[in-house]
Amino acid sequence: xxxxxxxxxxxxxxxxxxxxxxxxxxxxxxxxxxxxxxxxxxxxxxxxxxxxxxxxxxxxxxxxxxxxxxxxxxxxxxxxxxxxxxxxxxxxxxxxxxxxxxxxxxxxxxxxxxxxxxxxxxxxxxxxxxxxxxxxxxxxxxxxxxxxxxxxxxxxxxxxxxxxxxxxxxxxxxxxxxxxxxxxxxxxxxxxxxxxxxxxxxxxxxxxxxxxxxxxxxxxxxxxxxxxxxxxxxxxxxxxxxxxxxxxxxxxxxxxxxxxxxxxxxxxxxxxxxxxxxxxxxxxxxxxxxxxxxxxxxxxxxxxx
Amino acid sequence: xxxxxxxxxxxxxxxxxxxxxxxxxxxxxxxxxxxxxxxxxxxxxxxxxxxxxxxxxxxxxxxxxxxxxxxxxxxxxxxxxxxxxxxxxxxxxxxxxxxxxxxxxxxxxxxxxxxxxxxxxxxxxxxxxxxxxxxxxxxxxxxxxxxxxxxxxxxxxxxxxxxxxxxxxxxxxxxxxxxxxxxxxxxxxxxxxxxxxxxxxxxxxxxxxxxxxxxxxxxxxxxxxxxxxxxxxxxxxxxxxxxxxxxxxxxxxxxxxxxxxxxxxxxxxxxxxxxxxxxxxxxxx
Numbered sequence: 330x331x332x333x334x335x336x337x338x339x340x341x342x343x344x345x346x347x348x349x350x351x352x353x354x355x356x357x358x359x360x361x362x363x364x365x366x367x368x369x370x371x372x373x374x375x376x377x378x379x380x381x382x383x384x385x386x387x388x389x390x391x392x393x394x395x396x397x398x399x400x401x402x403x404x405x406x407x408x409x410x411x412x413x414x415x416x417x418x419x420x421x422x423x424x425x426x427x428x429x430x431x432x433x434x435x436x437x438x439x440x441x442x443x444x445x446x447x448x449x450x451x452x453x454x455x456x457x458x459x460x461x462x463x464x465x466x467x468x469x470x471x472x473x474x475x476x477x478x479x480x481x482x483x484x485x486x487x488x489x490x491x492x493x494x495x496x497x498x499x500x501x502x503x504x505x506x507x508x509x510x511x512x513x514x515x516x517x518x519x520x521x522x523x524x525x526x527x528x529x530x531x532x533x534x535x536x537x538x539x540x541x542x543x544x545x546x547x548x549x550x551x552x553x554x555x556x557x558x559x560x561x562x563x564x565x566x567x568x569x570x571x572x573x574x575x576x577x578x579x580x581x582x583x584x585x586x587x588x589x590x591x592x593x594x595x596x597x598x599x600x601x602x603x604x605x606x607x608x609x610x611x612x613x614x615x616x617x618x619x620x621x622x623x624x625x626x627x628x629x630x631x632x633x634x
Numbered sequence: 635x636x637x638x639x640x641x642x643x644x645x646x647x648x649x650x651x652x653x654x655x656x657x658x659x660x661x662x663x664x665x666x667x668x669x670x671x672x673x674x675x676x677x678x679x680x681x682x683x684x685x686x687x688x689x690x691x692x693x694x695x696x697x698x699x700x701x702x703x704x705x706x707x708x709x710x711x712x713x714x715x716x717x718x719x720x721x722x723x724x725x726x727x728x729x730x731x732x733x734x735x736x737x738x739x740x741x742x743x744x745x746x747x748x749x750x751x752x753x754x755x756x757x758x759x760x761x762x763x764x765x766x767x768x769x770x771x772x773x774x775x776x777x778x779x780x781x782x783x784x785x786x787x788x789x790x791x792x793x794x795x796x797x798x799x800x801x802x803x804x805x806x807x808x809x810x811x812x813x814x815x816x817x818x819x820x821x822x823x824x825x826x827x828x829x830x831x832x833x834x835x836x837x838x839x840x841x842x843x844x845x846x847x848x849x850x851x852x853x854x855x856x857x858x859x860x861x862x863x864x865x866x867x868x869x870x871x872x873x874x875x876x877x878x879x880x881x882x883x884x885x886x887x888x889x890x891x892x893x894x895x896x897x898x899x900x901x902x903x904x905x906x907x908x909x910x911x912x913x914x915x916x917x918x919x
Contacts, residue, residue, distance in 0.1 A: 352763070454893075456846050456850075458865070458869075469875075568756065575847075590762065591852065595851075602766055606762070613759070
């Protein structure tokens, strides 16, 4: 167990090193161009590398040419929106995915089950940015139900906190729906699948024979045993959802870090792109690491090995 | 081997979803191969810009006056080429590493740590940053995807090789003095071929999604436009949503991506049912 954890931690350290080094060397491998001013220096590359890491530790990520501000400040302004978007969609797709997966398994073969199955399989085939564009066209322009861009209405001063909250939720709805729908399929299918397997087990039959209610059985006996694989999967999907914000925020002009990525690419604002890259890379690593630890806590078998 | 192939095809034939998926894929491949004969115009030829659909231009023209239908047909080429080439390259690397790690004990530890590394690495951000610093080109995209998509295949092939390595007939062949290369080629590789196909499909599905996403945020090759690149052009056009332009500019390209992904999904389900019979009672009605 001890060596297992050590190899894992060493692995994470190597990955962090790779990420930081990529960030340092990529601009230096480009042919001299408009960026050479950024990199040309009389110092040795090794000195520059050390300087770079020291700067990084101090939160100095360079100067964003398009936003005309330190990259760190630009990121800090945007992170809150990305966290809000990722957090809300993650909460929704996990609860809804597990709930609907359980319902589907319970009603196997009935209309509800087949309908949900077809809906979620179809949604899994939609790239998030395409689904988002369709939502903007239909809910944004045709029905005019939701705002078409941004995270807040500009130049409106709501007198109450509740009004501001409603406005933020109103803007959040479509982007969060897009992210949720494109990532819910896997978790729904897995829950449905493992529930179907569990529902056939002897102890479920025993519970039924004891006269326990269906919902109680599902919650206490079936879902509990289906949880472990679901958690592994959540880590996997979390990575997809986090990177998914790059596309969804671009479509909805939602002012998070994902929008910074596509803005930086189209404006060739490389320092900003690199800062956003660090954010995404470390966010995914952190999620994976946490999921690993939770998995160990829940499944004693992992520890014994 | 031939018998196995025939029984495989018989099993596949009974899977309706699998047939639909295969049909779709063949349809796209045919369009890609015969693009110059099907497309009404050269995709670079210019006409009046943003024209509405007409008998001359069934899907209108784009912001610089290129015929959208021709763009879509040639786009099939680009999207499929990147997807298939990158997935074949990635899966090949995966097979090689999986075979070596599974068969030769002394490479197992180091190769598996390398695989773990590539499994944990945040792939998409790294692919995006590398693509952003490289000159956008079809080959560069193939290269980046191949480098970052092999790890899962290596894992799966390795665990299969581990179970095959000590089968009786393999031990017997070894006793007769067969070389490792012979055993690998003759007695191990043929048995991982079905898994290889499943992996090819799974990786392809991921790559088309990632490729269209990358192209959408502006990292595609502007000289060889894929479907994702068309969506990028349409999306940055100022009045795309206000006018009806999206109907013939954005929708067809987007639906093509969806259909291709669906076809990979269906083929994948069908293959997995055959390769992994324990999944037979799985949810695919």
